[in-house]
Structure formats: C-alpha cells, structure tokens
Amino acid sequence: MPLTLYSHPFSSYCQKVLTALWENEIAFTYRNLEEPGANEELAALWPLSRFPVLVDDGRTVVESSIIIEHLQLKHPGKARLLPDDPAAALEVRFMDRFFDQYIMTEMQKPVFKAVRTDGARKDAAMAEASKALGTAYAWLEARLDGRAWAAGDSFTMADCAAAPSLFYADWVHQIGAEFPRLREYRARLLARPSFARAVEEARPYRSYFPLGAPDRD
Numbered sequence: 296m297p298l299t300l301y302s303h304p305f306s307s308y309c310q311k312v313l314t315a316l317w318e319n320e321i322a323f324t325y326r327n328l329e330e331p332g333a334n335e336e337l338a339a340l341w342p343l344s345r346f347p348v349l350v351d352d353g354r355t356v357v358e359s360s361i362i363i364e365h366l367q368l369k370h371p372g373k374a375r376l377l378p379d380d381p382a383a384a385l386e387v388r389f390m391d392r393f394f395d396q397y398i399m400t401e402m403q404k405p406v407f408k409a410v411r412t413d414g415a416r417k418d419a420a421m422a423e424a425s426k427a428l429g430t431a432y433a434w435l436e437a438r439l440d441g442r443a444w445a446a447g448d449s450f451t452m453a454d455c456a457a458a459p460s461l462f463y464a465d466w467v468h469q470i471g472a473e474f475p476r477l478r479e480y481r482a483r484l485l486a487r488p489s490f491a492r493a494v495e496e497a498r499p500y501r502s503y504f505p506l507g508a509p510d511r512d
Contacts, residue, residue, distance in 0.1 A: 298323035298370070301337045301348040305500035307399055307459035308359045309347045310324055310493040314455045315363045317489040319372025323349075360391055362450045376452040383446070390445045390453035394432075398460035401427040402467045409505035421467070421506075428468040432477055439476040443483075450487070458484040462494065483512065 297418045300316070300323050303310040316323055326333050328346060340355045349356040349365065356365045361445040365379050376385045401424050409421040413474075445453035461470070463479045470478050484490055494512070 299326055299350040300324070301328060301333060301340070301346055301350075303328045303500075304493070304497040305347060305503055306346060307403075307463055310459040310462075310490070311359045311455045312347045312349070312362050313493045313496075314487075314489045315366060315376055315452065317449065317492055318374045318376070318455070318487075319366070319370070320374060321366060321370050345367045360388075360395070360452065360456070363455060373449060375415050376450075376455065378449070378451070387446045387451045387453045390451075391456045393435075394445070394453065394456040394460040397431045398428065401431065402464040404458065405467060406505060417443070425468040428464055432470055432474050433485065435480075435497055436474045436477050439480055445480075454484065454487075455490075458487070458490040459493070462490075462512065465512075466504065467506065 298321065300309075300312065302313065302325065304313075304327065312475075326336065328334055328337065334344070335346055337346060339355055340350065341348050343357075347357075347359060347362060349362045351365065351369060356362050363376055367375070375388055397464075405417055405420040405424045408417040437490070442448070444450050445457050457480070459483065462478070464482060470481060472478070485494065
C-alpha cells in the first residue's frame with residue numbers, strides 16, 4: 296500500500312517532511328489539504344487535526360520529526376537523514392529540536408498574532424520574536440563554524456528542519472550581514488533540490504502570509 300501524506304504546501308512543518316521524502320525520492324500520494332474532503336480525512340485520522348500526517352499501510356504517523364524517523368526505519372533511501380552512530384544521531388536530534396523550538400516557534404508568534412489579534416499585539420509579538428530570533432541567529436552563527444550542514448558534513452533531518460525554519464524566519468526578522476555563515480547556510484538550503492521543490496510548490500500560496508511575503512526569495 297503506498298504512503299499517503301496529508302500536507303499543505305505552505306506549511307513549514309509540512310515542508311520539513313516533504314524535503315525528507317523528496318531527498319530520498321520516496322513515492323507517496325500527496326493529499327493536499329486544499330483538495331475537497333482532505334481536511335475531513337485528516338480529522339478522522341488525527342482528531343487534533345494538526346499536520347502533516349503520514350499514513351503508511353494503515354498506520355497513522357504524526358509529528359514531523361517522528362515521520363522522518365519512521366521513513367528512515369521503514370522506507371530507507373540513499374540519504375541517511377539520521378546517522379547510525381548514536382552520538383552523531385543525538386547531535387542531529389538536538390539541532391532538529393533547536394530549529395523547531397527556537398526558530399520555527401518564535402517565527403510563528405507574530406504570524407499567529409497578525410491573523411488572530413489587533414495590530415498592537417502583533418507589534419509586541421514581532422518585537423519579542425525579533426529579539427528571540429536574533430539570539431538564535433547569533434548562536435547558530437557560531438555553531439555553523441566549520442560545518443557544511445547543521446550537524447556536520449552530511450545533509451540530515453536537522454537540515455530538513457532548518458530549511459523551512461530559516462526560510463520563513465528571514466521573512467519575519469531578516470538575517471543580517473553580521474551573520475555571514477548563517478546567510479550562506481540558508482542559501483545552500485534554498486539551492487538544495489529537495490527543498491527548492493518545496494519552495495516552488497508553495498509559491499502560489501504566498502498571499503497566505505499575513506505579514507506580507509518579501510520578493511527576495
């Protein structure tokens with residue numbers, strides 16, 4: 296039975312999983328949540344209705360990092376997105392969590408406020424996010440010294456998390472010239488074919504970004 300992914304092209308966490316799938320050229324049915332009936336199917340599979348959701352031979356798998364680890368266990372490909380060495384795998388998991396918690400989560404705060412509340416609250420959330428993201432950028436600038444990718448020399452699950460995190464975070468609080476390694480790393484992620492595909496497939500939905508999508512990407 297083929298894999299089915301319930302996903303939206305503009306969602307950062309969905310892009311994380313899509314990058315992993317396309318990195319390893321894993322065949323799957325793409326159930327775009329813009330399609331009729333897709334959200335109802337998703338809710339039946341996962342009552343919390345959060346996405347992405349993967350269905351593999353009748354088994355429902357949720358949460359982006361867990362989905363990627365499941366794919367490596369059940370559908371391994373040429374790219375080892377989680378190393379076999381336990382210490383190296385721990386570094387990948389740590390960096391994956393860093394991008395999800397300290398980049399993606401902070402980036403989303405003013406986005407959610409812009410959708411749900413008034414301008415004053417959005418401005419306060421933007422100021423808070425800018426401060427948090429600036430701190431995270433500085434930490435990453437040092438961490439990336441001597442590294443081609445987030446956890447070392449190989450593209451891993453951490454980079455699948457980094458790609459959409461940094462892509463959208465730069466829209467919220469632009470990565471400044473004082474962070475040259477981080478800017479170069481973001482550019483490498485955008486040039487990676489698996490993530491470049493995710494960016495292109497999400498392009499028609501840029502009007503959804505409530506803060507206004509910039510023209511630079």
